[in-house]
Amino acid sequence: MDTINIRVRFKEIIFPALFLISGILIVITAKKYEIGSITNPSAGLFPLIIGFCLIILGLMDLRNIIYMSTSEAEVLDKDTVIKIIAVFLILIVWPAFLGLLGYVLVTFIVTLILAKLFSLGGWIKPVILAFGTTVFIHLSFKEWFYLDLPDGQVIDWFKFLIGG
């Protein structure tokens, strides 16, 4: 087996291994809760069974992968991995900065960067898309559905400065 194959195989056993470890952890934790009796089961019994099932199924899955003649995995290239991480990080920006920047600013920024990440060329189209999305979100969620979206501390400071 060459290095790439070993790497692919290793990536494939990550999930069954995770299920196995999760099963063990669930069993250990569930035992701390009250199991009760067979006629009067308590909070720990169902999770305990789930944990055992995850262990058994994880082992079966692991076995299937080890004995599988060909690998199902398709290796992602470096650029794709970077793109995935970038999109994920940008999505994290929205909840992380919602309180500080407010929904208008954060929606505009996140949409703009996402449009660029999805290869929308130039700057005019991404800006129009980000602006349109922000207006749509404002009108539909804030004005129509009265959703309590935070205006953001920055806007509050700005209002304070203007008012003060």
Add this chain to the structure above:
Amino acid sequence: MNGLEGILNGFSQALTLVNLIACFVGVLLGTIIGVLPGLGPTATMSLLLPITLNFNEPVTGLIMLAGIWYGAQYGGSTTSILVNIPGEAASVMTCIDGNQMAKKGRAGAALSIAALASFIAGTVGIIGLQFFAPPLAKAALSFGPPEYLCLMILAFTLLTNLTGSSPTKGLLMAFVGFFLGTIGTDSQTGMNRFTLGSADLMGGIDFLPIAMGLFGIAEIISVLIDKESNQQLEKVRFKDLFPNKEELKRSSKPMFRGSILGFFIGLIPGPGPTISTFISYSLEKRLSKIKDQFGKGAVEGVAGPEAANNSAVTGSLVPLLALGIPFAPPAALLLAGMRMQNIEAGPMLFQQFPNVFWGIVASMYLGNIMLLILNLPLVGFFAKIASIKPMFLMPVVSILCLIGVYSVRNNIFDIWIMLLAGIIGFFLRRKNYPVAPLILALVLGPTTESAFRNSLTILNGNLSSLFERPIAAVLLAVTIIYLIATVGRKYIKLKKLNTAVSK
């Protein structure tokens, strides 16, 4: 309320202006997302679920959600025929002959046959729903916890075998879902389980962030890495939409067969609409006198599967509304929508909220007519929607996912759950782990656990007593027979393979 009274009452609700608009918006959105490859009804229903809370009448939101689901089945055929890209998994079979018909200049006829088949099947399905659901619900009133437990065992046995390539992976996903369902305060003892001291986890993990993560966010990432370029659309003019006499004659029987077949397959747990199309296609091929035409543009290959997937959706509503058990992720979303409005689907629905059931049924009749009207003259418009590039669509969908999840409880924690579910869901999909069992187990987990614990108490810890209860015994027997048949089939297949290899 008897059937006639019920349906008349349903129409009086469905025909109000607000409900008509909700129905129209639902079927229109459904058609659009059915046309768009990637964005499915589950993700769209998740996005719109919080919005349904803002309607005055609970039935309005449910009419819209249901419309999205069955509308998506209509829209899915458009891209299958014109571009050879199925908008939905259930439209894969339509690609085979539909696109071949388009290449022969019969795109319009294929589209109109697909729309007509969808309309007939939708109507047959609703009639089935109207007649099957109330008696089933009545029968389910005699279900106790042991019967429910056996029903869950049967449902998950079927589901994990029918979704994905490996039953082991399906079962693993179901147990992960069950585990997620145990997180939070135990309803019977008040004990906090797996909350890691977090106050946000004490109320349990909500179903919506997980569904939106697994379906919405995972889809966004999948589209990002999809390098396939947009294909050319076949042009269709309005005057080309009329099928000729022979095409109509050849497709009439497949439409009716597909409608009946699809409805009954929809009653079974699993991806009913998709499976029904495969079975309908092979049935039509087997019954056809011109078998060699299949794959080269046989109209029967469009009519049968298109009818089947539509009536399967309506079939899936029977166990949801009558038993309160969703057998497919979109059904789970409808259930979540009902719960958010404090409406419990199941046997009591017909006694406590008959208006909801009959309102949905009546709206489906109207929705089907709307879909037929929408899909024929506007087919060119929907085909154009299919060419919207992901670079425009995906940033907007991402923002809608974020706001959609946040809007349910105004809680940032739900967004973190969704993002985590999204990234895990993306890798699970790549490794062929089906996510549908996870979603359904998460929704049904608390009910299953309660049925399990109560059964043990009722049966004095002796689970073999389940066989002494007639309904439970039948359900368990079906499960056992199904398992034996599955294992037997695999054994025969393996034996044949070994013989072939040794030869």
